[in-house]
Amino acid sequence: MTIDSIEIEYFRLATQYYVTGRFASLVFLMPVAGNLFHHAVELYAKGVLSRAVTEQQLKALGHRLPDIWLQFKAQVKNSELDQFDSVITRLNDFETIRYPEQLVVKGAELIVQPRAFPRTKSIHPKSVPVPRYEIVLEEIDSLIDAVFAAAKVNPEFHLAGLSRDAKEFFSRSRVSPR
Secondary structure (H helix, E strand, O other): OOHHHHHHHHHHHHHHHHHHHHHHHHOOOOOHHHHHHHHHHHHHHHHHHOOOOOHHHHHHOOOOHHHHHHHHHHHHOOHHHHHHHHHHHHHHHHHHHOOOHHHHHHOOEEEEEOOOOOOOOOOOOOOOOOOEEEEEHHHHHHHHHHHHHHHOOOHHHHHOOOOHHHHHHHHOOOOOOO
16 A cells, blocks of 8 residues: 555545544434544544654553544644644544443543533532533534645545445534535
8 A cells, every 4th residue: 555545545534434423413412423523633643743653652542532633733833723622632532432331431521512612510509510522513513624634635636535424424414614
């Protein structure tokens, strides 16, 4: 396999995770939606990193999204991506609830919203605080748009192979321009 084809496959898989994450968000399949977005960003970033590092180095990064994100930003040399650091941190939190044990032990507040709204506190005055896991589709869409732009990859190439239904979920409730 050539480096180009490896990068293309990373982006192909990442796009599938991203579209599936959008669907899962729109039908409130949480926390699965967060994990799908985590994997999408991970694979987009690793696709770009595959231009310069070995397969073993990519595997050694594991699923630590903040570490992968730092390397991605260093490779593409785009300081505008810093604005997404908090989105990356929130997505990385979903890795801790990839399996159900933490949800059972600590509970969770699972939030999906189309746009960023001011954070609210629980409406129940005696509620016990639980970890908050939040997806803001507008932020995720903007992040993915920025990743494609920084990577200098045409998103239309990766969207072209999707089914009509997948394209529909890609665009439904999308708030950032494409």
